[in-house]
Amino acid sequence: MKKGWLSIVIGLVLGLTLSYFLLSYNGWTMVSIGNDGETLSSVNELDFDLITNAFGLVLLCIAVVYGTLSVFNKRS
Numbered sequence: 001m002k003k004g005w006l007s008i009v010i011g012l013v014l015g016l017t018l019s020y021f022l023l024s025y026n027g028w029t030m031v032s033i034g035n036d037g038e039t040l041s042s043v044n045e046l047d048f049d050l051i052t053n054a055f056g057l058v059l060l061c062i063a064v065v066y067g068t069l070s071v072f073n074k075r076s
Contacts, residue, residue, distance in 0.1 A: 011062030019054035
């Protein structure tokens with residue numbers, strides 16, 4: 001049980017850190033401009049591919065940490 005929680009926490013921290021540094025965010029900004037040229041509203045859009053890739057990277061890090069802890073647990 002401890003190995004599972006430890007791998008989730010370490011994998012989450014490691015995966016989010018790697019996602020921040022390795023994946024680039026190219027989000028769009030939609031701006032509504034009125035008739036006189038003033039900005040009425042601005043909406044920032046999240047990138048679906050970024051979220052999907054970050055989630056996959058976090059899951060991969062969790063699996064690698066869990067596998068590593070299992071190997072060290074079997075050897076000791």
